[in-house]
Amino acid sequence: MKKERSRAGDHLKTEQLEVLALERGRQLPSGAVAHLQECASCGRELGELRRLHSALALLAALGPAAGFTDRVMARVRLPLPLRVRILEVVRAHRLAAAAALAGVIGATAGSLVMQAQYPDLTPMALAVFLLNRSMALMWSGVMAVGRLLYDSGLAAGVEGLIQQLTIGGALLLLATLSLVGLGALRILMRLMDHSTEAARQAVGR
Amino acid sequence: MTYRESSDQDLVRLSLRGDERAARELVERFQRPVFSLVYRMVRDRELAEDLSQEVFVRTFNNLERYDRSYKFSSWLFKIAYNLTVDHLRRRELQTISVHGSPDAVTADRQEATSVTLESAGERPDEVLEARELAGHMEEAIAVLRPEYRTAILLRHVEGYAYEEIAEVMGIPLGTVKTYIFRARRELRDSLEYVRDELPEG
Numbered sequence: 001m002k003k004e005r006s007r008a009g010d011h012l013k014t015e016q017l018e019v020l021a022l023e024r025g026r027q028l029p030s031g032a033v034a035h036l037q038e039c040a041s042c043g044r045e046l047g048e049l050r051r052l053h054s055a056l057a058l059l060a061a062l063g064p065a066a067g068f069t070d071r072v073m074a075r076v077r078l079p080l081p082l083r084v085r086i087l088e089v090v091r092a093h094r095l096a097a098a099a100a101l102a103g104v105i106g107a108t109a110g111s112l113v114m115q116a117q118y119p120d121l122t123p124m125a126l127a128v129f130l131l132n133r134s135m136a137l138m139w140s141g142v143m144a145v146g147r148l149l150y151d152s153g154l155a156a157g158v159e160g161l162i163q164q165l166t167i168g169g170a171l172l173l174l175a176t177l178s179l180v181g182l183g184a185l186r187i188l189m190r191l192m193d194h195s196t197e198a199a200r201q202a203v204g205r
Numbered sequence: 206m207t208y209r210e211s212s213d214q215d216l217v218r219l220s221l222r223g224d225e226r227a228a229r230e231l232v233e234r235f236q237r238p239v240f241s242l243v244y245r246m247v248r249d250r251e252l253a254e255d256l257s258q259e260v261f262v263r264t265f266n267n268l269e270r271y272d273r274s275y276k277f278s279s280w281l282f283k284i285a286y287n288l289t290v291d292h293l294r295r296r297e298l299q300t301i302s303v304h305g306s307p308d309a310v311t312a313d314r315q316e317a318t319s320v321t322l323e324s325a326g327e328r329p330d331e332v333l334e335a336r337e338l339a340g341h342m343e344e345a346i347a348v349l350r351p352e353y354r355t356a357i358l359l360r361h362v363e364g365y366a367y368e369e370i371a372e373v374m375g376i377p378l379g380t381v382k383t384y385i386f387r388a389r390r391e392l393r394d395s396l397e398y399v400r401d402e403l404p405e406g
Contacts, residue, residue: 014386022361022364048393049389052361052389052392052393052396053361055338055342055396056342056357056358056361056362057361057362058338058339058342059241059245059339059342059343059346059358059362062237062240062241062244062245063236063237063240063241064236064237064240064253064254064257065254068232068236068240068254068257068258069229069232069233069236071258072232072236072258072261072262072265073225073228073229073232075258075262076228076261076262076265076266077265077266078220078223078224078225078228078265078268079221079222079223079268079269080223081222081223081224082222082223084223
């Protein structure tokens with residue numbers, strides 16, 4: 001029902017009356033307050049809203065049975081804390097972790113020996129030296145594998161194969177390599193899932 | 206700062222790091238409003254407990270998808286509303302009684318599914334009167350359409366703004382206003398016979 005303008009000015013909007021009914025003590029513009037004192041229609045509507053709101057407030061006290069939080073938490077799977085994840089990865093891959101730890105210990109010991117032999121060596125210079133050494137070692141490995149392939153004639157075979165490869169053959173090769181790559185990725189993801197699941201079981205979630 | 210004093214957003218951030226106590230505090234904080242809303246939609250205490258549990262489990266198991274530009278409670282109520290409406294659609298549950306589930310066929314089952322209404326009054330006659338009124342109100346709320354029921358409860362019981370209700374229910378602002386207007390009109394009509402007993406506010 002549309003309200004008409006009263007002698008005391010414009011009627012209050014439903015939203016304004018609602019604010020007054022829901023939020024006691026909320027200030028309205030002085031014009032609106034004056035209107036409310038004069039206008040029986042708005043006063044009645046405000047009274048109805050307050051009555052309804054008070055009656056609805058009687059409904060506000062329902063709660064679930066005791067132990068609700070425990071029942072929820074028993075089913076919740078929160079992300080695992082970083083500490084637990086790291087510990088579990090270490091537990092799941094003991095050998096790799098032991099190798100990494102041995103590497104760290106070896107590198108630390110080597111650094112200490114170097115530091116003792118060359119006291120003027122700064123940590124940065126030592127880091128650069130170690131990096132160079134490890135790069136050289138890696139490069140030697142790559143060269144050795146290359147030499148082995150060359151000597152075995154496998155490289156010449158692959159080169160001949162590539163030269164004779166048609167477009168269809170190339171696409172087939174590409175597709176096969178992609179499938180192999182995807183398969184490897186899938187296996188890797190499975191391993192990661194397994195680690196996460198094992199971690200959840202370890203912390204009882 | 207203790208967990209109880211932390212904001213919802215802080216508790217969400219801690220929960221995302223796997224802090225179980227933060228998640229527990231969020232459940233404690235919101236179990237009553239969520240349960241109230243769900244219960245008033247389905248009118249069956251056991252079912253409301255199951256659905257409320259599911260709401261929290263889904264909320265936490267999908268916490269990484271929560272957009273922090275919204276209030277956590279809005280997101281929670283949105284999940285509660287969608288889950289309950291889906292359930293009502295599947296079951297086509299029509300509810301009219303505060304005395305237990307409409308599916309309850311025995312007195313024991315009715316007792317198990319009903320809910321005790323609380324009141325703020327202190328004197329025995331006030332308690333009785335408030336309980337009676339709450340019962341009338343529950344009856345009146347129960348015959349509203351589920352959309353009207355949700356909108357009016359979020360507005361008057363939870364104190365949500367119209368925009369937040371629109372967000373929770375996934376409907377336009379104008380539709381929320383219409384729902385609340387109609388819900389109020391229907392409640393007034395339903396409660397006309399106890400109008401004089403309603404508190405002045």
